[in-house]
Amino acid sequence: MKLALIGFGQAGGKIVDEFVAYERRAGLDIFSAPVAVNTAKTDLHGLEHVPTDNRVLVGQARVKGHGVGADNELGAEIAEQDIDEIQSALDGISVHEVDAFLIVAGLGGGTGSGGAPVLAKHLKRIYTEPVFGLGVLPAKDEGGIYTLNAARSFQTFVREADNVLVFDNDAWRKTGESMRGGYEAINREIVRRFGMLFGAGETVGNDRVAESVVDSSEIINTLAGGGVSTVGYAAESVERSGDGGLFSRVDHRGGADGLDETNTTNRITSLVRKAALGRLTLPCDLSGTERSLLVVGGPPAHLNRKGIERGRSWLEEETGSMEVRGGDYPLPDSDTVAGAVLFSGVHKVPRIKDLQRVAIEARENIDRRQAESEDNLDRLLEDGAEEISPLY
Numbered sequence: 437m438k439l440a441l442i443g444f445g446q447a448g449g450k451i452v453d454e455f456v457a458y459e460r461r462a463g464l465d466i467f468s469a470p471v472a473v474n475t476a477k478t479d480l481h482g483l484e485h486v487p488t489d490n491r492v493l494v495g496q497a498r499v500k501g502h503g504v505g506a507d508n509e510l511g512a513e514i515a516e517q518d519i520d521e522i523q524s525a526l527d528g529i530s531v532h533e534v535d536a537f538l539i540v541a542g543l544g545g546g547t548g549s550g551g552a553p554v555l556a557k558h559l560k561r562i563y564t565e566p567v568f569g570l571g572v573l574p575a576k577d578e579g580g581i582y583t584l585n586a587a588r589s590f591q592t593f594v595r596e597a598d599n600v601l602v603f604d605n606d607a608w609r610k611t612g613e614s615m616r617g618g619y620e621a622i623n624r625e626i627v628r629r630f631g632m633l634f635g636a637g638e639t640v641g642n643d644r645v646a647e648s649v650v651d652s653s654e655i656i657n658t659l660a661g662g663g664v665s666t667v668g669y670a671a672e673s674v675e676r677s678g679d680g681g682l683f684s685r686v687d688h689r690g691g692a693d694g695l696d697e698t699n700t701t702n703r704i705t706s707l708v709r710k711a712a713l714g715r716l717t718l719p720c721d722l723s724g725t726e727r728s729l730l731v732v733g734g735p736p737a738h739l740n741r742k743g744i745e746r747g748r749s750w751l752e753e754e755t756g757s758m759e760v761r762g763g764d765y766p767l768p769d770s771d772t773v774a775g776a777v778l779f780s781g782v783h784k785v786p787r788i789k790d791l792q793r794v795a796i797e798a799r800e801n802i803d804r805r806q807a808e809s810e811d812n813l814d815r816l817l818e819d820g821a822e823e824i825s826p827l828y
């Protein structure tokens with residue numbers, strides 16, 4: 437599918453940069469004029485692949501290019517004030533060519549956390565195309581303010597966007613490795629998973645047509661209906677055989693390309709299970725999923741309809757929902773078969789409950805310190821923080 441991609445804040449910009457690198461490596465044409473927005477000049481300079489003209493520095497009047505220092509209310513205010521500057525960068529996009537908008541942001545900081553929901557709201561007012569979010573949750577040890585920011589921004593982002601795909605840094609950090617050191621690998625993982633989903637159906641430079649194509653409307657329909665999504669992924673190396681074209685697909689045992697249908701089917705079935713039961717971008721209980729989409733990519737000879745159908749049936753049982761779409765994504769030059777599963781409208785997500793709980797504690801601590809410093813403990817006791825409010 438074709439996406440208008442906007443990275444908001446440092447994490448958002450870096451992930452968008454990585455998406456563009458992936459698109460070039462894969463010879464795809466998925467992203468229309470990627471844009472990076474930030475309040476910090478150095479973060480924009482650090483990008484490699486987002487064209488310089490598409491880097492938008494906002495909030496200069498307020499923070500002079502130095503960032504908002506994890507103040508996401510300020511991040512939201514700046515986004516609102518400078519929305520015209522962001523819009524000007526987006527005016528370069530041929531909107532009739534894009535299927536949807538995707539706003540990427542780390543929800544723990546200030547600029548992206550505050551700005552992403554404001555931009556989602558703005559885009560939904562202006563355009564008819566759906567607006568999706570890709571929100572990154574902070575690791576648990578990043579500190580209370582990051583958790584509090586994420587808990588508030590998350591609620592607002594989910595409300596404003598048509599769907600928020602979530603990546604939880606905490607579930608992906610390597611033990612013993614600093615979060616900062618791990619970002620490169622994490623960003624590659626983000627791009628591998630979401631890139632495969634969004635790349636499906638976009639067969640530019642590849643004249644082979646998938647047996648049962650995943651097209652952009654299926655991705656959009658899976659995400660439509662709102663809520664939160666997570667993605668599972670698994671891959672296995674295979675040997676490429678023959679030309680691997682559509683007509684060499686195996687229809688019976690021991691087809692023309694020498695591949696055994698039972699093996700290719702079984703491989704796909706087990707890849708689907710591994711993708712769904714392995715680490716998700718946001719860990720959750722799959723039984724609460726409303727809609728799913730399965731994409732199986734790889735050399736055409738290794739893809740087969742039966743495997744995908746079996747994978748879909750298994751996903752129906754696992755999620756308890758009949759709304760499971762699926763299809764293949766032929767990648768003639770690839771030497772892996774990969775399965776990506778998008779679970780949309782997930783409800784049973786302990787991590788989000790946990791985020792809210794820790795955010796309440798963090799806010800109580802912040803309020804307590806503020807109240808102590810104002811020598812006004814009475815007010816704190818009266819107010820009593822019971823729940824976390826959205827950002828706005």
Ligand SMILES: Nc1nc2c(ncn2[C@@H]2O[C@H](COP(=O)(O)OP(=O)(O)OP(=O)(O)O)[C@@H](O)[C@H]2O)c(=O)[nH]1
Pocket residue numbers: 444445446447448450451475476479503504505506507541542543544545546547548549572573574575578582605615619620622623
């Ligand atoms: N996955 C991933 N997360 C990142 C990356 N950089 C920062 N983060 C996370 O994003 C959050 C911080 O958000 P940033 O994007 O750095 O902050 P910002 O939006 O630029 O806002 P300010 O720096 O406060 O102006 C933290 O939770 C980090 O863990 C990255 O490259 N990849």
